[in-house]
Amino acid sequence: MTNNAFWHFLTLQLFKERSKHTSVILISVMILFLLSSVLFISSSIRFSLDETLKVQPDFVVSRLQGGSSIATPLAWGDELLDIYGISKVTPRVYGRYYFTAKEKSFLIVGVDFMEEQSHERLQKLIETTDIKTFFGGKQMLVGAGVKTYLEAHFYKSSYNFLTPDGTFEKVKIFNTLPTQSNLLANDMMVMPIDLARKVLGLGSEEVSDITFNVPNPDEWDMMTDKLSALHYDLHVVNKNEVRKSYENLYNYKGGLFLMLFIIVLGTFALILYQRYSMVYSSERRHIGLLRALGWSINDVLKLKLIETLIVVFSSFILGVFLAYVYVFMVGAPILREIFLGGQNLDNVVSFVPVVDFSVLSSIFLIYALPFIAAVLVPVWRVSVTDPKEAML
Amino acid sequence: MVFAMGAHALLFPYTETTQSMRTMTELTYMTSLSTSVAYDELAFNATYPEMPTLGRMDFIYDK
Amino acid sequence: MSGDMMIQIENLNRTFAHAGNEVKVLQDINLTIQKGECVILKGVSGSGKTTLLSLMAGLDKPSSGKVLIEGEPISKLPDAFASELRAKKIGMIFQHFNLFEHLSVAENVTIPLIPSGMKMKEIHSKVERSLTLANIIHKKEILASRLSGGEKQRTAIGRALVANPDIILCDEPTANLDRDNSLLFIDILKELHSMGKTIVVATHDPLFDNLSFESRVIPMVDGKIV
Numbered sequence A: 001m002t003n004n005a006f007w008h009f010l011t012l013q014l015f016k017e018r019s020k021h022t023s024v025i026l027i028s029v030m031i032l033f034l035l036s037s038v039l040f041i042s043s044s045i046r047f048s049l050d051e052t053l054k055v056q057p058d059f060v061v062s063r064l065q066g067g068s069s070i071a072t073p074l075a076w077g078d079e080l081l082d083i084y085g086i087s088k089v090t091p092r093v094y095g096r097y098y099f100t101a102k103e104k105s106f107l108i109v110g111v112d113f114m115e116e117q118s119h120e121r122l123q124k125l126i127e128t129t130d131i132k133t134f135f136g137g138k139q140m141l142v143g144a145g146v147k148t149y150l151e152a153h154f155y156k157s158s159y160n161f162l163t164p165d166g167t168f169e170k171v172k173i174f175n176t177l178p179t180q181s182n183l184l185a186n187d188m189m190v191m192p193i194d195l196a197r198k199v200l201g202l203g204s205e206e207v208s209d210i211t212f213n214v215p216n217p218d219e220w221d222m223m224t225d226k227l228s229a230l231h232y233d234l235h236v237v238n239k240n241e242v243r244k245s246y247e248n249l250y251n252y253k254g255g256l257f258l259m260l261f262i263i264v265l266g267t268f269a270l271i272l273y274q275r276y277s278m279v280y281s282s283e284r285r286h287i288g289l290l291r292a293l294g295w296s297i298n299d300v301l302k303l304k305l306i307e308t309l310i311v312v313f314s315s316f317i318l319g320v321f322l323a324y325v326y327v328f329m330v331g332a333p334i335l336r337e338i339f340l341g342g343q344n345l346d347n348v349v350s351f352v353p354v355v356d357f358s359v360l361s362s363i364f365l366i367y368a369l370p371f372i373a374a375v376l377v378p379v380w381r382v383s384v385t386d387p388k389e390a391m392l
Numbered sequence B: 001m002v003f004a005m006g007a008h009a010l011l012f013p014y015t016e017t018t019q020s021m022r023t024m025t026e027l028t029y030m031t032s033l034s035t036s037v038a039y040d041e042l043a044f045n046a047t048y049p050e051m052p053t054l055g056r057m058d059f060i061y062d063k
Numbered sequence C: 001m002s003g004d005m006m007i008q009i010e011n012l013n014r015t016f017a018h019a020g021n022e023v024k025v026l027q028d029i030n031l032t033i034q035k036g037e038c039v040i041l042k043g044v045s046g047s048g049k050t051t052l053l054s055l056m057a058g059l060d061k062p063s064s065g066k067v068l069i070e071g072e073p074i075s076k077l078p079d080a081f082a083s084e085l086r087a088k089k090i091g092m093i094f095q096h097f098n099l100f101e102h103l104s105v106a107e108n109v110t111i112p113l114i115p116s117g118m119k120m121k122e123i124h125s126k127v128e129r130s131l132t133l134a135n136i137i138h139k140k141e142i143l144a145s146r147l148s149g150g151e152k153q154r155t156a157i158g159r160a161l162v163a164n165p166d167i168i169l170c171d172e173p174t175a176n177l178d179r180d181n182s183l184l185f186i187d188i189l190k191e192l193h194s195m196g197k198t199i200v201v202a203t204h205d206p207l208f209d210n211l212s213f214e215s216r217v218i219p220m221v222d223g224k225i226v
Helices: A004-016 A018-053 A076-081 A116-125 A131-136 A144-152 A179-185 A193-200 A217-228 A239-277 A282-292 A297-329 A357-384 B002-011 B014-028 C049-057 C079-089 C105-116 C120-133 C149-161 C179-194
Strands: A059-065 A068-070 A087-098 A105-111 A139-142 A158-162 A168-176 A188-192 A209-213 A234-238 C005-018 C021-034 C038-042 C064-069 C090-093 C167-171 C198-203 C216-221
Touching: A004 A018, A004 A297, A004 C105, A004 C120, A018 A179, A018 A239, A018 A297, A018 A357, A018 B014, A059 A076, A059 A217, A076 A087, A076 A209, A087 A193, A105 A193, A105 B014, A116 A131, A116 B014, A131 A168, A139 A144, A144 A168, A144 A179, A168 A193, A179 A188, A179 B014, A188 A193, A188 B014, A217 A234, A234 A239, A239 A357, A282 A297, A282 A357, A297 A357, A297 B002, A297 C079, C005 C049, C005 C198, C021 C049, C021 C198, C038 C049, C049 C064, C049 C090, C049 C167, C049 C198, C079 C090, C079 C105, C090 C149, C105 C120, C105 C149, C120 C149, C149 C179, C167 C179, C179 C198
Parallel strands: A105 A188, A139 A168, C038 C198, C038 C216, C090 C167, C167 C198
Antiparallel strands: A059 A068, A059 A209, A059 A234, A087 A105, A087 A209, A139 A188, A158 A168, C005 C021, C005 C064
8 A cells, every 4th residue: 555645645644743743753852862862971981991991901909908998018019020920010109189178189190200101101192292391390280170170279380289298299280181081081180100109198118009911811810819819908900890890880870761761761652552542532533534434454554653663763863863962062061970970070071972883773672662562552453443433 | 964973973083082091091000080979988999999989879969 | 136236234233332231223224225326314313323324334333234235245344355345435424524634625535545556646636526526626725624614514525425436425414514505515415316326314404305306215213214
């Protein structure tokens, strides 16, 4: 029956009953937009995280006392080097510095700029600046969020750190870290390792923790046991655990949204079902009338199926497109706070466009199938009823 | 719409953005996401500082 | 001869369940309508004439008995065949017109032809012809919601005639019309009768008592033919 006349009539139905379809499309677009936005943000952060975890050291060891991390002895680094299978042992010095008590905080990261590789990496990061002048005094590089915050509090070119021994340490702001790295560096203050030690109150033989690589992945499981035997208070974390933890977090947040989405969609489907099933609804009478005028059950179902598919596809494409624009072009204002938070420094992140087609297909199926069922089941029930009864 | 999305995705400077973050990690040896949650070093956190949020629900509720 | 019989009704009964009781709307109806005949089912509201008409059109199923259209038992046919029969053989004019209010006159009249698989060009020519016959061609682009009662009735006539059916069934066609429009409707019926259509009208309007063309009045009371 799907000839030109059928398509012509279908088009008529879609355009002449605009108001009926518009409200359905608007609600669908809103639901799909929200869900797609959340999933786009989540996929993008996950992608960025995966990219950086590739170059992250494999393991981190730290010292625990009573369940809390305390300063790790630098000497542990030498012990690690003695273990076969471990390479590239690097101590890390970092910590939280609270600008105001229990309010905003910065992540201070100390870098050993005596290393040749650090020079190269720094130059790569801030291409336009002559880094030789960076080593000429007490200077730091700050993230975009830190820069904005300090300027707002009248610290335009330098900041005085209050150190644990009660003295002040004035450090100049050399440059801002590139905004493309805001996802990591927004709240960071990168400074020479000794300066970081002073600000954080670590001794010369102390570090926050120690990282290293284990090139052979088969040795990873064994390494944890080996290391735990070294010191009773030694705590080991590998980067797979870090990846899993983030995934759990984002799956949790994404899962919450999925649950909400399913609830909203279920309600929406129920409403649609009601609309078509209602005894005195115009939909019911129209179907009865078509049947009375010689349309078979198949003809009616075909019409309604294609009509619904057009609505479903239009809503889906529009919803996903709007989500794409919102997340990857506008930066997802408001919604990004769910993943990035808003309690510490404001973060303006440029999300890397990552479109996971398997996820989008799942969203489509979760949305489309109940929608189509909610429309077609009552349509079928009315179609098989005697036309006279349907037209009442 | 699909064309616009595709064009944007193709023209996006992926390399520049990801390279910047990778260099940041190579420099600092850290992958701590700058997410604003409860930076609470007191609560036991297996993956701190990479994952300062673990074990806390503050990212859902207000501070 | 059975070859000239258009509609045959044999031992037809229709019962409805209402508030736990069985209500017999039609009882043992036996009726034969010849090809080209005009039959008026006369009776007050509740006499069963509308139900009888619905059963003839295949819009309802009998509780027992048979309705045969040109020898085919309409209620026993599979849906595809029954629908095709309704589309090609029967044109129905409803009491309340039953138009799609959001569509124009021409668009409403097109609807019965869509399942036929006809090309748009052919459909357009049939629609034009039908609208001319029903004297509503001048309003073909107007939305059905903007028509008067008489115009809606003529649109319904156009829709009933578009597939050139052999049978025209009218359920209280003048119930929502004034006298002038009712007379206009009777004139159209006369023309259809002259074209050889088989016409059945269910009505209680006294205007149908003495038609100027040959017709048969069948009185109905309490679901029975008197």
